[in-house]
Every structure is written in structure tokens, then in C-alpha cells.
Amino acid sequence: MATPLVVITGPSGVGKGTLIKALRERIPGIHVAVSATTRPPRPGEVDGRDYFFLSPEEFERRVRAGEFAEHAVYAGHRYGTLLSELERPARLIVLEIDVQGARQIRQLRPDALQVFIAPPSLDELERRLRARGADDEEQIRRRLEVAKRELSARDEFAKVIVNERLDDALSELERVIGNMLAGSGPDGERAETHRPEQQSQG
Numbered sequence: 343m344a345t346p347l348v349v350i351t352g353p354s355g356v357g358k359g360t361l362i363k364a365l366r367e368r369i370p371g372i373h374v375a376v377s378a379t380t381r382p383p384r385p386g387e388v389d390g391r392d393y394f395f396l397s398p399e400e401f402e403r404r405v406r407a408g409e410f411a412e413h414a415v416y417a418g419h420r421y422g423t424l425l426s427e428l429e430r431p432a433r434l435i436v437l438e439i440d441v442q443g444a445r446q447i448r449q450l451r452p453d454a455l456q457v458f459i460a461p462p463s464l465d466e467l468e469r470r471l472r473a474r475g476a477d478d479e480e481q482i483r484r485r486l487e488v489a490k491r492e493l494s495a496r497d498e499f500a501k502v503i504v505n506e507r508l509d510d511a512l513s514e515l516e517r518v519i520g521n522m523l524a525g526s527g528p529d530g531e532r533a534e535t536h537r538p539e540q541q542s543q544g
């Protein structure tokens with residue numbers, strides 16, 4: 343049996359990293375996959391912990407070698423999840439990836455719980471991106487551009503959580519993950535009705 347998988351997606355600056363950091367402290371046995379990227383490290387980011395920082399050549403070599411479960415271009419840089427990250431021994435694996443990557447994982451792992459984190463508004467998203475202070479003006483502009491497209495994809499997701507008050511969003515996220523680990527749908531529906539394709543497997 344594959345390790346249960348949760349995909350967390352949503353626009354840059356919405357609070358995915360903040361929520362996942364809190365989940366780490368609350369869910370024993372959680373493994374947050376380390377993604378590979380060609381984006382340069384931000385101050386304080388550590389190779390192998392925050393990301394595997396790869397040159398464009400090395401990233402491309404690994405794509406060709408079939409080492410990625412999914413990969414995408416986001417705001418001018420490449421990002422991807424290595425297959426090896428999905429094979430880590432854990433009770434639960436969490437991916438923080440963009441919408442394009444989430445679609446690829448949907449094909450590869452239809453059993454994964456897919457959660458879209460939405461901002462209360464685009465203005466608030468912009469405010470959070472600026473408050474974080476991690477990106478320059480050009481990156482903020484590109485991220486807001488991408489965000490508009492991403493927000494229009496929210497209906498594809500089994501669960502949408504609006505991150506207005508952090509505590510509320512965190513509780514809701516914990517609740518849907520708990521339901522998945524207990525074998526039911528995101529809102530507690532019984533597994534039989536949520537995933538009929540699994541009935542025949544006993």
C-alpha cells in the first residue's frame with residue numbers, strides 16, 4: 343500500500359508554507375516532500391531541507407531520466423517532486439506544489455487528497471506577498487498574475503480552504519487530513535460513497 347498522500351496547492355503567498363509548518367508539529371509521522379527547483383535560494387533557505395536547488399542542466403537531466411513524479415514551470419523557474427520523495431517511510435506524505443503539478447499527481451495518485459488553499463481576496467494575497475518580503479517587485483507581479491489563473495482552477499479540488507484566520511484554516515486542514523487517514527472523504531463521507539472505484543479491491 344502506498345503511503346497516504348496530501349497535495350496542498352494554492353497561489354504563492356496564500357499561507358501554504360505557514361500551514362504546513364504548523365502541521366509538522368501536530369501530525370506525528372508526517373513527511374513533507376522536499377521539492378527540486380531551479381529558483382535561487384532565498385536568504386536562510388538550506389539545500390536539501392527547503393528545496394534541492396538544482397542548475398537548469400541538472401534539473402533537465404533528471405526530467406529525462408524519469409526521476410520526477412511531476413514537474414512544472416512557475417513564474418519563470420522549474421519546480422518538481424522527485425519520485426523518491428513519494429517513497430519515504432512515513433504515515434503521511436505532504437506535497438506543497440502548484441496547480442499544474444497537482445493535476446499531474448491526480449493522474450499518478452488518484453487516491454491523494456487534494457486541497458486548494460484560497461486567499462480571502464486578491465488584495466489580501468498581494469499584502470501577504472509583500473509582508474513576507476521574500477520576493478522582488480518583478481516576482482511579486484508574476485506571482486499575482488499566476489494567482490489569477492490558479493484561483494480559477496479551485497473548483498477542480500476536492501477541498502477548498504479559505505485561509506482567512508490562520509487558526510481556523512489550520513483546524514479545517516487538520517480535520518480533512520484526519521478524515522482521510524480514517525478512510526473517509528474530506529468532509530467525513532464514508533469511503534464507499536466517496537471512492538466507489540475502490541470497492542472491488544475489498
Ligand SMILES: Nc1nc2c(ncn2[C@@H]2O[C@H](COP(=O)(O)OP(=O)(O)O)[C@@H](O)[C@H]2O)c(=O)[nH]1
Pocket residue numbers: 351352353354355359377378381412413414416421422423438439440441442443444
Ligand atoms: N509543480 C510543483 N510546484 C512546486 C513544487 N515545489 C514548489 N512548488 C510551487 O512553486 C510555487 C513557488 O514556490 P516558491 O518559489 O518556493 O514560493 P512560495 O511557495 O511562494 O514560497 C508555489 O506555488 C509552490 O507551491 C514542486 O515540487 N512541484
Ligand SMILES: Nc1ncnc2c1ncn2[C@@H]1O[C@H](COP(=O)(O)OP(=O)(O)O)[C@@H](O)[C@H]1O
Pocket residue numbers: 352353354355356357358359360361470471473474505506507508509
Ligand atoms: N491567515 C493568515 N493571515 C495573515 N497572514 C498570513 C496568514 N497565513 C499566512 N500569512 C502570512 O502570509 C505570508 C505568506 O505565507 P507563506 O506561508 O509563505 O505562503 P505560501 O507558502 O503559500 O507562499 C507570510 O508572511 C505569512 O506569515
